[in-house]
Amino acid sequence: MKIKKEVTIYDLAKELNYSPSTISRALNNHKSISKKTIKVIKEAAEEMGYRPNNLAAGLRNNKSNTIGVLISRINRPFMASLISGIEETARKSGYNVLISQSNDKYENEVSNCNALYDSRITGLIVSLSMETVDMGHFQKFMDQGIPIVFVDRVPDNFNSYKVVIDNYTAGYSATKHLIEQGCTRIAHFAGAQHRNIYEERKKGYLDALREYGLPIEDNLIIHFKTLSFEEGDKATKKLLKMDNPPDGIFSANDTAAVSAIMCAKKMGVDVPGELAVIGFNDDPIASIVQPSLSTVSHPASKMGAISARRILDHSGQNYDTDLSEITVLGTEIIVRDSSLKKAKVLEPK
Amino acid sequence: MKIKKEVTIYDLAKELNYSPSTISRALNNHKSISKKTIKVIKEAAEEMGYRPNNLAAGLRNNKSNTIGVLISRINRPFMASLISGIEETARKSGYNVLISQSNDKYENEVSNCNALYDSRITGLIVSLSMETVDMGHFQKFMDQGIPIVFVDRVPDNFNSYKVVIDNYTAGYSATKHLIEQGCTRIAHFAGAQHRNIYEERKKGYLDALREYGLPIEDNLIIHFKTLSFEEGDKATKKLLKMDNPPDGIFSANDTAAVSAIMCAKKMGVDVPGELAVIGFNDDPIASIVQPSLSTVSHPASKMGAISARRILDHSGQNYDTDLSEITVLGTEIIVRDSSLKKAKVLEPK
DNA sequence: ATAAGTAACGGAATCGATTGCGTAAATTAA
């Protein structure tokens, strides 16, 4: 089949006896074009099926009205919601969203980073891969004044926009909650400690224990590689077989927490009676598992929306590489059955 | 801070005393450039921090090495996996992925469609919104020879590439499975019937009943609007309060199926003893709910990969608008506890 | 009535990479 010729502003110009400059200005509502002319041109454009060519405009303006997103994996509830929030906000302002996943490999992060740069994105939103230590691949964005927003998994040795939750307080509160439920030997499923989020959750856990005068036992702190279901199952089995098993677990994610609940049940250990469990993220599985999983809820979609807004609002601003602008969002402890040893205390009105 | 000047092929040309043509050809491994020159130019490019400008190349070639994705919502397990598969395949071939979500609104689908078109995407992958009936907004892609791949939720009045699962057979098999487990009054949670996937799942359900001589009872077929948890809960309650309640449910998705299980448990109805349940999709919640949910597994990521490949392989081909090329993928019945009334029969080796 | 101002538009360069066509030099064939 034959391909129809695309309609350009030159075609419109010829058809309407105007210059391409006027067509362009009219389509962009430039003030030096009369209302009447704008109306005529826009109607003709509509009728002739004109569609702007973003590549041409982008080349001329050296930007593409596109936000690049660089994350580890799309098919995780948190990440999917994050992207969803980014996409919604971006689209409202007429921006497109380019996505890429690193699968937690540094190498992929670097090459995806370059691919996004080559597309001349307006800004970049990043959640670091597990492996990433060096930040060199982000420098070219800074050099060009292209804003970078790190979200959730952020670096601490690189200045830029950052959107995070207060992982320390969340970890502290989750642990405190278990303590208030009567737990005295609380284990922690910790994530890779070079990623800020896991490090801070652990710090919160440790400080809560200290504050309540509970001993810190190294063999109750399990360092996970990926916080997967399998890892969680194995760790739980090991913990529950100890001579003096823990009576609570604070897991740095829900997947491992759910595996702990299911493993405990299989081993005949009562949750929360003998083992209280609290997770992190509020994934869908948290409300489905039985007993339902207490957890820390993450405003994922909102984080995405804020990150996108950072980029949209940045336009033309000067980039101060000497400081970071950090947005910290609150979290919420969602108390469900897996941690509820005592009856819920009614809040005063 | 000052913005560094970007390095272009003209800068390389000046620096190395070659013409821009030679630089361009060298970077693209054109055969008329000597190996030695290519090596020299590429090394200089690397050293000077040259990065190609996709906008410029795209404008010249009238394409952007970008695949557009238009779906209803990103934060659904199936969709997230689909995109993940698309992204992986696309990136391996050096393509970027632009995403947009319609939130199941026809209006959004149309405007996102235009936005993607304006970015001169190489191809479009679409899963239709719930509302979409008219297909006019896709015509401009056909006119330009830009391939469209409909995936999962596909139209039947529009010729193009299509990637689907055999929803009819899956619905048939799921229902048959319940029958073989001894169910005689099987309810169906049906989705919106103007979307092919739900229509076919229902057809499969109906035919299985017919084949086994079971009566079709209209009051056992519940038509859902969104197959949400709440809808499922309500429907289940209604069903179980009937004088002659069903002994099995085939739900067109897992969310509603899980809600049925939880609702039944709350009402003291044994699953699968008094009510066997099977869902669709194999979402993560399916293996977490107790009893674990039998379901139909969807090769989501693979569907994404195949869709992307369709577009990558299409390049330059002639578009025959008189036929559809349909790829049908198999599904698998995953038998878990929610449907297992009888002991599992061992397969012959 | 004349200078000054403004409204409405056109010309042409520009963004960066690609590529058809042309050409000089080097190599091979005869």
Place this chain on the structure above:
DNA sequence: TTAATTTACGCAATCGATTCCGTTACTTAT
């Protein structure tokens, strides 16, 4: 040795939209 290729490049147009400078025809102020 000369003609015929082949190798290795350069020139300049091109893609479509934007925008800096004009320019012309009107208004408005004085």
